[in-house]
Amino acid sequence: MASVIKLPIRAPPLPSSWSPTSNSKKTIGPLAKRTLLPVGPAYLAHVRRSVHNHSFEDHDR
Amino acid sequence: MAQANGSAPEAAAPSTKGPAVIGINFGNTYASIAVLTKEGHADCIANEDGERQIACAVSFHGEEIYIGNQAKPQLVKNAENTIVGFRNLLGKKFSEIPKDQPITSAPVIQHPEQPDAAAYKVAILQPAPTPIAAPTPSVRSVAATPAASHLPTPRSEPTPAERVLTVTEVASIFLKSLVQSAQDFLGRKVEGAVIAIPSWFDESARAALEEAAKEAEIDVLQYLDEASAASLISVTSPAKTLDADRNTLLVDLGQSALSLSLLSIRHGLVYSIASSYDTSVNGEQIDVKLLKYFAKDFTKKTKIPLQVCPAKDKADQRAEAKLRLALEHTKRTISASSGAASCSVESMKDGMDFNTTVNRMRFDLECRSVYTAVVAAATRLLESVGFEPIHVDEIIYVGGSASLPGLDETFFTNGFPESVVTPFTEGSVLGGGSGDPTSLLARGCALQAKVLAGIPADQVEIREAFKRGSEHASVHATSKTLGIILPEDVSEGDAKAGDLGGQWVLGVPKETPLPYRRIVQFDCDLGEGTEGERKVGMDLWEVSEGVKVENIKQSKEEPEEGEEDEEEEEEEEEEIREKTLTKETQLGSLQLSCKHPIKEKGRWKTTVEVQFVVGHAGGVILTAREIHKDGKGEPTTLTIHPVSQS
Ligand SMILES: Nc1ncnc2c1ncn2[C@@H]1O[C@H](COP(=O)(O)OP(=O)(O)OP(=O)(O)O)[C@@H](O)[C@H]1O
Ligand SMILES: [Mg+2]
Numbered sequence: 001m002a003s004v005i006k007l008p009i010r011a012p013p014l015p016s017s018w019s020p021t022s023n024s025k026k027t028i029g030p031l032a033k034r035t036l037l038p039v040g041p042a043y044l045a046h047v048r049r050s051v052h053n054h055s056f057e058d059h060d061r
Numbered sequence: 062m063a064q065a066n067g068s069a070p071e072a073a074a075p076s077t078k079g080p081a082v083i084g085i086n087f088g089n090t091y092a093s094i095a096v097l098t099k100e101g102h103a104d105c106i107a108n109e110d111g112e113r114q115i116a117c118a119v120s121f122h123g124e125e126i127y128i129g130n131q132a133k134p135q136l137v138k139n140a141e142n143t144i145v146g147f148r149n150l151l152g153k154k155f156s157e158i159p160k161d162q163p164i165t166s167a168p169v170i171q172h173p174e175q176p177d178a179a180a181y182k183v184a185i186l187q188p189a190p191t192p193i194a195a196p197t198p199s200v201r202s203v204a205a206t207p208a209a210s211h212l213p214t215p216r217s218e219p220t221p222a223e224r225v226l227t228v229t230e231v232a233s234i235f236l237k238s239l240v241q242s243a244q245d246f247l248g249r250k251v252e253g254a255v256i257a258i259p260s261w262f263d264e265s266a267r268a269a270l271e272e273a274a275k276e277a278e279i280d281v282l283q284y285l286d287e288a289s290a291a292s293l294i295s296v297t298s299p300a301k302t303l304d305a306d307r308n309t310l311l312v313d314l315g316q317s318a319l320s321l322s323l324l325s326i327r328h329g330l331v332y333s334i335a336s337s338y339d340t341s342v343n344g345e346q347i348d349v350k351l352l353k354y355f356a357k358d359f360t361k362k363t364k365i366p367l368q369v370c371p372a373k374d375k376a377d378q379r380a381e382a383k384l385r386l387a388l389e390h391t392k393r394t395i396s397a398s399s400g401a402a403s404c405s406v407e408s409m410k411d412g413m414d415f416n417t418t419v420n421r422m423r424f425d426l427e428c429r430s431v432y433t434a435v436v437a438a439a440t441r442l443l444e445s446v447g448f449e450p451i452h453v454d455e456i457i458y459v460g461g462s463a464s465l466p467g468l469d470e471t472f473f474t475n476g477f478p479e480s481v482v483t484p485f486t487e488g489s490v491l492g493g494g495s496g497d498p499t500s501l502l503a504r505g506c507a508l509q510a511k512v513l514a515g516i517p518a519d520q521v522e523i524r525e526a527f528k529r530g531s532e533h534a535s536v537h538a539t540s541k542t543l544g545i546i547l548p549e550d551v552s553e554g555d556a557k558a559g560d561l562g563g564q565w566v567l568g569v570p571k572e573t574p575l576p577y578r579r580i581v582q583f584d585c586d587l588g589e590g591t592e593g594e595r596k597v598g599m600d601l602w603e604v605s606e607g608v609k610v611e612n613i614k615q616s617k618e619e620p621e622e623g624e625e626d627e628e629e630e631e632e633e634e635e636e637i638r639e640k641t642l643t644k645e646t647q648l649g650s651l652q653l654s655c656k657h658p659i660k661e662k663g664r665w666k667t668t669v670e671v672q673f674v675v676g677h678a679g680g681v682i683l684t685a686r687e688i689h690k691d692g693k694g695e696p697t698t699l700t701i702h703p704v705s706q707s
Contacts, residue, residue: 003305003328004580004670011564011585011669012549014598020650021600027704028648028679029541029603034325034332034574036534038527039289039509040296042329044516047526047533 080514082253082282083243084290084506087236087270089148090316090344091461092117093500094243095507103294103507105493105500108242114461114499115239118145119231121183124219128238137382140166142183147235149317150228151273152265155179163371165382173225180227186219229273237277253282253514255506257290260320261338282513283527287313288322290505291459292331297508298495300455300487305329306570306579308452310439313459314468316344319435321442323453325538325572328579332538334572335446342434344462350427351391352384355404355417363413380410395424396464397491425467432471440476449608450476451638456483458498464490478638536574537677541645542606544568545599545671545683547585563600565642568673568683571606575679580672582688587658587665595655597669601683601699603646611637648681651699657689679704 036043048054084095084103091114095103107113112130120132120143127135135143144167150158154177158169172178226234240251256279258270267284274281291311299305306327313320319342323334349370356369359380372378387406394402401420409415425432443450456472458464469485484496493500516523526533547564569577587595612634658665668688675681680703687694 004582005305007566007581007583009564009566009583010666011547011583011597013586013588014596015548015550017550018548018598020598020652021647024647024649025702026646026648027702028539028543028675028681029646029704031537031575031679031704032540032572034334034536034538034572036536036574037286037289037292037324037331037333038283038529038531038534039285039331039505039512040293040329041512042296043331043527043534044512044523046330047523050533051522051526 080253080511081247081249081251082255082507082510082514083240083247083251084503084508084510085236085239085254085256086290086500086502086506087148087232087239087256087258088117088315088460088502089146090117091115091499092235092239093503094239095500095503096243096247097507097511101511103504103511105497105503106243106246108239109245113493115242116145117148117235118143119147119234120144121185121224123186124188126234128235133386136166137379137386140382141168142185143167144181144183144226144231147181147228147231150179151232152263152267152269153179153228165378169228170225172227175227178227180225181231182223182225185222185224187222188219189217229269230276232270232273233276236273236279240277240279251279253280253510255283255285255290255510255513256281257287257502257506258284259318259338260286260288260322260336262286282510285506285509287320287459287502288324288333288336289331290502290509291457292324292326293505293508294495294501295455295457296326296329296331300482300489303455303482306573307454308334308448308570308572309455309457310443310453311457311459312435312439312463312468314342314344314435314462315460316348316462318343319438320459321439323442323446323448325574327570327573327577330574332536332572332574334448335442337438337442339438342431342438344460346431347392347428347462347465348385348388350431351388351419351424352381354419354427355384355388355415356380358417359409359413359415362415362417363410365411365413367410376410380406383407383409384415391419392461392465395419395421396466399466421467425465425470428465428467429471431462432465432468433475435468436471436475436477439472449638450481451478451608451640452606453477453481456481457501458484458490458496459501461499463498466490537679538575539569539571539573539577539675539679541603542567542569542571542642543601543603543648543673543675543681545601545651546644547597547599561602561604561642561644565604566599566671568601568671569675573675576674576676578672578674580670582668582670585655585667585669587655587667589664595658595665595667597653597655597667597685598650599652599671599685600650601648601681601701602644603648604642605645607641607643609639609641611639613637648701649683649699651683651685651697653685653687653697655687656694657687676703 086093095105098104105113110130115129116133118132120127120135155171156177167181169179172180243251309324309326311322318340320338322336325332325334352369356367360367368377369381372381383406387404391402391404401418403418406415484490489496544567546561549563585597655667658667670688672684681701683699684696686696
């Protein structure tokens with residue numbers, strides 16, 4: 001489940017002018033309601049997680 | 062409904078061969094069956110006639126019943142006792158069925174006893190001395206395999222009789238023979254099946270199919286909609302170049318309709334962003350174009366007039382029926398190789414044979430209008446939800462007519478960029494490859510049957526979650542694309558990075574069901590400096606996606622002042638489309654001190670792992686940590702609050 005995607009990129013050196021912005025109170029955009037297709041092992045895993053209230057980390061173990 | 066998922070396969074399979082479960086694609090024109098291999102893959106199998114695409118046809122001829130491809134030739138001389146097209150009539154009332162279609166097979170009639178029920182009446186020979194069958198003949202009294210019908214012992218003359226069958230009964234006879242074929246192949250009893258159903262199937266169609274399956278004694282583990290079945294193949298055996306998170310366009314060009322779905326596939330979870338179903342574009346139109354083309358060719362060669370689609374008289378009707386049978390071979394040859402395909406009909410009309418060939422170019426020319434209609438409908442579907450062809454990562458094809466390479470080519474000539482992965486670009490169509498559109502649904506159903514058979518019978522809640530309307534299927538999804546920008550000195554940055562001010566790393570694409578997690582790793586250039594703290598920084602952004610269209614002139618430059626150009630001849634212009642990203646909202650930043658840099662060619666570098674987690678309610682946890690040869694460094698985290706729900 002915890003597959004790591006290796007990206008073929010190289011982050012450029014951090015510009016000296018950069019500084020982290022202070023944490024804004026913003027949230028991500030509105031969520032949409034969708035209906036999963038009840039198919040495949042990933043849906044089964046999703047159901048198991050939600051039935052047992054597991055987080056991703058619990059599931060990795 | 063009640064028995065759809067409820068019945069568990071009794072006990073575990075006795076042998077190491079795995080569960081005896083199958084997948085069934087029950088189309089209106091063709092059906093197919095898939096079983097699980099020892100390795101757990103799904104394989105589409107051939108029936109006892111050697112057919113993988115099994116014609117949905119049932120024909121009564123004297124004492125014989127022909128089912129499948131053996132029944133189709135009966136459409137030439139025994140059309141009135143040959144039943145086709147019954148799948149699409151499941152659950153329909155007699156009064157709902159259009160009566161204006163030309164009749165080329167057993168006509169649909171009002172059932173003599175049941176009010177407003179559709180039925181077929183066929184002439185049969187009743188074997189003597191068996192008494193006349195009861196009004197509701199058991200399906201099992203019908204031999205599922207026509208081969209076994211010649212009895213060795215002589216008996217008295219059979220008597221002519223009539224048999225009335227409801228649509229559901231015909232479906233039941235047919236389904237039973239499919240399961241029998243699977244059973245013969247497996248050498249053991251089929252314990253459960255997943256059956257694909259089209260998206261437009263309503264309650265009554267489902268109920269009728271359930272009744273047919275029950276009569277055929279099939280334990281149906283799930284009625285799976287076709288888009289789900291098709292997506293499972295892409296999820297299980299994706300093309301190597303595809304990301305685990307992708308937007309997939311599903312194109313099902315069946316004999317009677319075009320079904321389209323834009324799917325969000327995210328780490329194996331799938332939902333439909335938009336879908337459409339359109340009976341005004343279909344494979345039958347391809348047949349009509351080709352039938353007319355060949356009829357004209359026949360007349361040209363023989364000087365015998367022949368009018369088809371619709372046929373003028375009995376002789377033309379029979380010629381058309383023969384030509385339709387021959388066309389099956391022609392179409393399959395065209396999709397199997399780039400060479401010409403033959404079309405041969407013995408005694409097509411007035412005793413004259415017809416032998417001709419058609420090449421790919423000619424074939425595609427005849428079908429072009431259907432191909433372009435499919436691509437136009439797909440483009441409209443994308444537009445309706447703010448997608449462009451460039452945002453499609455993958456196309457999956459389903460259905461016989463979608464095997465035609467000319468259709469795939471039309472997608473690329475009509476606006477879809479080369480970046481789109483299709484089974485044709487992957488070379489997985491031929492030889493029953495994973496992309497084969499004619500077997501995809503059955504194989505997807507078999508894989509789903511494996512998933513379901515693997516759930517222990519006592520895990521009721523989990524089994525229930527595969528039923529329609531399960532609350533577990535309802536999710537929230539993101540509406541904006543989220544990712545990080547690795548800042549770059551704008552002076553050094555190239556034009557591309559310039560817009561965003563750094564290197565973009567995708568975190569969570571829009572239309573992603575929650576909760577979600579994505580973990581990426583990449584290298585970081587830390588510069589050449591020798592002293593001081595080495596840091597990696599990143600800004601978390603929501604972005605919007607668009608396209609940049611550029612018209613590139615192929616030939617010589619135009620004069621700068623464009624005022625006085627009076628509609629000169631258009632120069633070769635090529636439209637170049639590029640994905641664009643525009644910053645929308647910055648959510649925060651994260652800074653990581655690097656403890657384990659290594660020196661390479663005079664520059665320091667390290668590897669960083671970034672994890673994006675978005676919770677059910679839209680809260681984001683961004684974690685970054687260094688990866689080094691002895692393990693992972695201390696994580697640094699940025700937390701974004703959940704979206705407040707109204
Ligand atoms: N390899 C092939 N190349 C071209 N055409 C094919 C191929 N295989 C099957 N066909 C054609 O595809 C058509 C059947 O399509 P399909 O099996 O998708 O229909 P269906 O699912 O039964 O119908 P529908 O979905 O409309 O109810 C037939 O006309 C058949 O001749
Ligand atoms: Mg179909």
